[in-house]
Amino acid sequence: MKVRFWGVRGSTPTPTLDNFRYGGNTACVEVRTPQGEILILDCGTGLRVLGKKLLIEFGQQSIRANMFLSHYHWDHIQGIPFFEPLYNPENHFFFHSFPSQGRSVQEVLEGQMSDPYFPVDLSAMRAFRSFTRIDETSLPFRDAVVTTIRLNHPQGCLGFRIECGGKVLVYATDNEPGSPEHDKNVRKLAAGADVLIYDTQYTPIEYVSLRKGWGHSTWREAVNIAQEAQVCQLILFHHDPDHSDTVLDTILGEARKFFPNSVAAWEGLELDLALEEHTKPRDQSERRTGPRQIMHIPLRVLGKRADGTSFEELTTLENLSLRGAFFLLENDPDPADTLEVEFDVSTGKVPGQGLQKVQSQLVRNQPLKLADQTKRGVGVMFR
Numbered sequence: 001m002k003v004r005f006w007g008v009r010g011s012t013p014t015p016t017l018d019n020f021r022y023g024g025n026t027a028c029v030e031v032r033t034p035q036g037e038i039l040i041l042d043c044g045t046g047l048r049v050l051g052k053k054l055l056i057e058f059g060q061q062s063i064r065a066n067m068f069l070s071h072y073h074w075d076h077i078q079g080i081p082f083f084e085p086l087y088n089p090e091n092h093f094f095f096h097s098f099p100s101q102g103r104s105v106q107e108v109l110e111g112q113m114s115d116p117y118f119p120v121d122l123s124a125m126r127a128f129r130s131f132t133r134i135d136e137t138s139l140p141f142r143d144a145v146v147t148t149i150r151l152n153h154p155q156g157c158l159g160f161r162i163e164c165g166g167k168v169l170v171y172a173t174d175n176e177p178g179s180p181e182h183d184k185n186v187r188k189l190a191a192g193a194d195v196l197i198y199d200t201q202y203t204p205i206e207y208v209s210l211r212k213g214w215g216h217s218t219w220r221e222a223v224n225i226a227q228e229a230q231v232c233q234l235i236l237f238h239h240d241p242d243h244s245d246t247v248l249d250t251i252l253g254e255a256r257k258f259f260p261n262s263v264a265a266w267e268g269l270e271l272d273l274a275l276e277e278h279t280k281p282r283d284q285s286e287r288r289t290g291p292r293q294i295m296h297i298p299l300r301v302l303g304k305r306a307d308g309t310s311f312e313e314l315t316t317l318e319n320l321s322l323r324g325a326f327f328l329l330e331n332d333p334d335p336a337d338t339l340e341v342e343f344d345v346s347t348g349k350v351p352g353q354g355l356q357k358v359q360s361q362l363v364r365n366q367p368l369k370l371a372d373q374t375k376r377g378v379g380v381m382f383r
């Protein structure tokens, strides 16, 4: 089962330079099963970009996908009118969610395209569409089984558990802790999951002081669930529109102190649940997407090991991207700690040139077998 994040933000899209690294599109996660089933979890603005990618991938072939809507708040449905494959009669889409306020799934979804909210009406959407009412249930989709459960959110919300090829992915966003029934539900849904994607919109302080009753959760509750439900990997999701990249780095650092195998979801993050790395909490497996420049610049890396002792190591940059860098280390850095990377860019000709320091967040740390030895392949995102 492969998973790709197209939108990771909660509430409203936030395209600003402050959150360029994690991304500003709202909730949309694509799941592909080994037999080629496409399952789409929520249709926030990230869905528009997924649509573009599907058009390139499928070309003239017809596209068929099942879309699961956790609920109908804007950040979970706004991508639908902008999902280009819906306008091609050759394609097939199956929407699954719960009826709301006496209206069917179809009626609720059509409402967002009614006059005067959108210039084109539904007759322009010529793909085959079906709308299925689901509640707490378990349904097969070719080689996957999707189980749903109710979460605690204003106007209701569903969490999804996808089981496929012996692996389990759980998507539980827009959930507020504190309701005994729903607290139990989310732990049941997440039990033994390989990957848990969970709502971490607020910091614990924001939640307690300002945001109780708004239907969202914190990294602290995410860690509690991950530990109690014995989850392998935790993905922090539904980032608050006011949380910049720097704030998210801090939240991730806090979560990793309690649950080292935590990742803060970013647009473009890909997971392959068939790979063993998800079962090894010490290894971080994120890969940076986008263009990378191969650049062999001398580096000095300062950080802490998991036992709290400091290290300083000379190495060479392997590649550099807008997001961060990749290099090899003999030391095994602590995922919860910041790494300081010093680039030696002195040419001896320009005064002021020399070591340039960059604070970085560890995103990848895996053993790499080289010809004569094993080193850690370390990826960082710049803070």
Ligand SMILES: [Zn+2]
Binding pocket: 010, 011, 027, 073, 075, 076, 174, 238
């Ligand atoms: Zn939401």
Ligand SMILES: [Zn+2]
Binding pocket: 071, 073, 153, 174, 215
């Ligand atoms: Zn919501």
